[in-house]
Amino acid sequence: MPAADPAAPSLDLTLPVGELTAALVDIESVSGDEARLADAVEAALRRYDRLSVRRLGNVVCARTELGRAERIVLAGHLDTVPIADNLPSRVIDGRLYGCGTTDMKSGVAVQLRAAHEIGSGALDPSVDATWLFYDCEEVEAARNGLKRVAEQQPELLAADLAILLEPTNGLVEGGCQGTLRAVVTTTGRRAHSARSWLGDNAIHAAAPILQRLADYRAREVAVDGLTYREGLSAVFIDGGVAGNVVPDSCRVTVNYRFAPDKSADEAIAHVRSVFDGFAVEIVDCAPAARPGLDQPLAARVVASFGGRPEAKLGWTDVARFSELGIPALNLGPGEPNIAHTVDESVDLATIARVERSLLAFLAFHPAEVRDLA
Numbered sequence: 308m309p310a311a312d313p314a315a316p317s318l319d320l321t322l323p324v325g326e327l328t329a330a331l332v333d334i335e336s337v338s339g340d341e342a343r344l345a346d347a348v349e350a351a352l353r354r355y356d357r358l359s360v361r362r363l364g365n366v367v368c369a370r371t372e373l374g375r376a377e378r379i380v381l382a383g384h385l386d387t388v389p390i391a392d393n394l395p396s397r398v399i400d401g402r403l404y405g406c407g408t409t410d411m412k413s414g415v416a417v418q419l420r421a422a423h424e425i426g427s428g429a430l431d432p433s434v435d436a437t438w439l440f441y442d443c444e445e446v447e448a449a450r451n452g453l454k455r456v457a458e459q460q461p462e463l464l465a466a467d468l469a470i471l472l473e474p475t476n477g478l479v480e481g482g483c484q485g486t487l488r489a490v491v492t493t494t495g496r497r498a499h500s501a502r503s504w505l506g507d508n509a510i511h512a513a514a515p516i517l518q519r520l521a522d523y524r525a526r527e528v529a530v531d532g533l534t535y536r537e538g539l540s541a542v543f544i545d546g547g548v549a550g551n552v553v554p555d556s557c558r559v560t561v562n563y564r565f566a567p568d569k570s571a572d573e574a575i576a577h578v579r580s581v582f583d584g585f586a587v588e589i590v591d592c593a594p595a596a597r598p599g600l601d602q603p604l605a606a607r608v609v610a611s612f613g614g615r616p617e618a619k620l621g622w623t624d625v626a627r628f629s630e631l632g633i634p635a636l637n638l639g640p641g642e643p644n645i646a647h648t649v650d651e652s653v654d655l656a657t658i659a660r661v662e663r664s665l666l667a668f669l670a671f672h673p674a675e676v677r678d679l680a
Contacts, residue, residue, distance in 0.1 A: 316343065318351040320423035324662045325403060325655040328416040332396040332405040338386040339450070341365045341442040345385060348440050351419065355426025361463075365442035366452040368463055369422060371435045377604060378435040379669075380469040380633075382453065382624065383415045384444035391649045404652040409641030413653045414472030415440065417640060417662045424666060433671040434604070437466060444624065448593065457627045468604040469628040470665075474641025474653075477661045479609050480619040481533050481598025481636055483626055487563040487574050488542075488591040491516050491582045498553040506553035510546045513557045517541065519581060520561065528566045531598045533618040535566035539581065560590075564620075567595035567629075596626040599634025608636060611668035612661075 316334050320327065336344040345365040352360045358369045365385070387407035396405030403413075422438055424430035441452030448454060456463055493513050498506025525537040539561060546557030561582075565574040571594045579587050599605050600616060609616055619625070621643075625635035640661040641653050 316347050318347045318419070320351050320419050324416050324420050324658050327419060328408065328413045328653065328658060329396045329398070329403055329405075331412040331416055332403070332407050333394065335390065335394065336385050336387055336407070337389050338443050338446040341385045345440065345442065348385070348415075348419070352422055352426070352438070355422070357428065358422065358426045363456060363460070364452065366456055367438075367440040368456075369426075369438040371425060371432070371437075373432070373435050375433065375435040377433075377467045378437060378465070379604065380437045380439060380464060380466040380628070381418045381421060381472065382439040382441070382469060383411055383418050383472040383639075384441050384452070384624075385415065386442055386445050387412070388445050388647045393649055393651060398655070401655050402652045403655055404650065406651060408653040409474045409651050410643070410646035411473055411639055411641055413641050413658045414474065414639035416658065417665055418472055420662050421665055421669060425669065430666060430670055432669040434467075434669065436669070437463065439463070451624070453624050453627055457631065461631060464628060464631055464633065466628075466633055468599070468602060468608070469625065469633050469635040470608065471623055471625050471635060471637050472639035473623050473637045474639050474643045474646055475619075475637050476642050477612065477638075477640055477657050477664075478614050479612055479616040479636055479638050481531065481600050481605075481616050482535075482567050482596040482629070483619040483623045483637070484535060484537070484621060485565045485567065485569065485571060485574055485595030485626070486591075486593050486622045487565065487571070487578060487589065489561050489563070489578050489582075490588045490590055491559045491561060492586040492588070493557045494586075495553070495555045495557075497548065497555040500551045500553055503553050507555070509554050509557040513544070513546070513559055516559050516582065516585060523581065526566065528568055530567050530618075531600045533598050533600070533616060535618045536620065537566055538562075538564045539578075564622075565595060567597045569595065593622055594626050594630060595622075596629030596635055598636070599629075602634045605634055605636060607671060608638070608668055612638065612664045
């Protein structure tokens with residue numbers, strides 16, 4: 308465990324959720340540099356006797372042990388993309404601006420407010436809760452803190468439902484698409500371009516690959532009542548040796564986004580079938596996650612937050628829970644369309660609404676659920 312920084316900033320979890328979001332945003336935590344924020348989160352959570360707190364590198368885990376019949380996980384990442392001259396935070400016309408406001412420190416603030424309400428005894432929850440605050444979500448998967456926990460201590464992820472507070476603008480987004488990257492390669496024979504007939508141009512040989520992609524018709528498939536749209540796209544093409552050489556190799560990198568009715572192995576087999584006759588190397592694959600909206604706890608979340616659930620068109624860490632057989636949802640106050648932008652911001656009223664709805668779900672007071680829906 309990293310040594311606590313005595314100069315680490317202090318977090319006051321009694322602050323209104325918008326102010327707490329601003330405090331989190333103003334603690335820089337670009338991927339790989341989350342230690343100061345992890346220190347602050349850990350110190351804040353350790354003030355509550357009702358919470359059991361553990362530190363795993365720059366992952367902070369807190370749990371209740373109240374003997375409830377069901378358990379939920381509330382998970383959120385501490386890191387942000389690099390600063391884009393958009394700190395410190397500032398409020399303009401009811402919106403909080405700054406790096407990480409939408410992705411996903413507003414979600415982390417909601418997590419922390421729930422931890423305060425339960426940890427202080429102000430809220431007596433109907434479920435036990437586990438909070439996970441993790442590092443390195445915005446970079447390559449090998450560094451992901453939640454991935455490390457899933458591999459090394461999966462018992463900490465055990466639950467009847469997981470909620471990842473990724474930005475969804477306060478709407479329930481179920482499951483996620485799987486994602487696969489493959490490199491499709493053609494080979495040829497080098498020659499001087501002045502005598503091109505002596506060679507075999509590998510770039511020209513890639514034309515059928517591009518035509519198959521142009522002709523491809525993506526599936527739309529319903530899973531647990533949500534519609535997922537698949538996609539198969541070229542994302543890179545490279546080849547060539549010099550301005551006067553017929554190239555002997557060309558590589559087309561394709562990205563396949565697949566619905567959660569397919570396993571990773573089935574997705575790989577599908578891509579290989581599309582490019583039958585070509586050399587195909589799978590360079591990355593992450594499984595999809597089913598939404599699990601038929602589970603009672605998930606239905607209670609939908610009732611608490613209102614609105615019509617939607618499919619998550621993208622990959623998120625809910626897939627890690629799905630691999631463990633745990634239903635998982637994406638649900639947070641940020642706006643995904645403006646994540647990672649210079650003008651990243653979040654609506655303060657939406658943060659407050661998500662907090663109220665989450666607390667209503669945790670307490671599961673039916674009258675409050677109806678009011679909020």
